[in-house]
Amino acid sequence: MIPDNVVGARHTDCHKTKVCAVIITYNGGAVVAATVNAVFDQVDYLIIVDNHSDALTVRHLKALSQQRSDKLMVVYNDTNRGLAAALNQGIRLALERRCDWILTLDQDSFAEARMVAQMLEAYNCAADQPSIAIIAPRSVLIADGQARMSPDTAAEPAVEVNLIHTSGNLVKAEVFKRVGWFREDYFIDQVDYEFCFRVRKAGFRILISRDAVMRHRLGDLKSARFFGKRVFHSNYSAIRRYYITRNGIILSREIRDWRFLKSHVLLVAKESLKVLLYEDQKWEKSRLTLKGLKDGLAGKLGRLNG
DSSP: OTTTEHHHHHHHHOSSOOOOEEESSSTTTHHHHHHHHHHGGGGGGGEEOOOOEEEEEEEHHHHHHHHHTTTTEEEEEESSOOOHHHHHHHHHHHHHHTTTTEEEEEEEEEOOHHHHHHHHHHHHHSSSSEEEEEEEEEEEEEEETTEOOOOOOOSSEEESSOOSSTTEEEEEEHHHHHHHOOOGGSSSTTHHHHHHHHHHHTEEEEEEEEEEEEEOOOOSOEEEEETTEEEEEOEEEEEHHHHHHHHHHHHHHHTTOOOHHHHHHHHHHHHHHHHHOOOOOOOHHHHHHHHHHHHHHHHHHHHHOO
């Protein structure tokens, strides 16, 4: 049964190896169209879940649903339910269509040509395929308006990793039935890492394809100079600083990994210094970082109110 807030194409029978892309949008404006157009011809079906965006974004989404109605569905939430809940909405709809793989994308992640095909090729070339849960692309970060990619040093078609960000992931559909959904009480940040820990605990592997490439915006990434060395700062909003800080602490406690906690605290400290040196809204970002620290130590989850 298709909910009333879903607009677009309806269920069709799956055939061959089928891939469904799930894109989460929130106040993305025109950038959403670029994300959709980049991946549209690489997948069999595409589901957009919008977390109660502004009017401009909704207009772009409605235009896309008219232009791409053959295999595009848009779900309009009447409130911002968070990244995890929106991902779960889209994944459930994809599973109803009996898709084999689900591609999860942020609204500002742009698939390069053949990204999906190259991830599937990496899977086909890999040993012990039943143990593989996730194939991810190499990410090209966009900083100062330019694409910046680390050099490719991998000798094999795919490299195994422990953790990976959500955007660009090609997840085997059966994995969700084995390990469960994304944690909705995390709301947004660390949702991906928490899922990766459960995936690996269940005995699955995570691979990065050497040849698949995705361009990705990590906040509003910009560079600056620190004692002559180039550093990058994300310009995340104050509320993102809260969730990043809080959820990393909670996750490290849940998995009982003190090395992860140490690395997370060091990351928060470094990012807080960058906020003070280079970013706007220094006081508000610092205040919510400290609140995230307090709530993380208290084990408080869910959406931030006030």
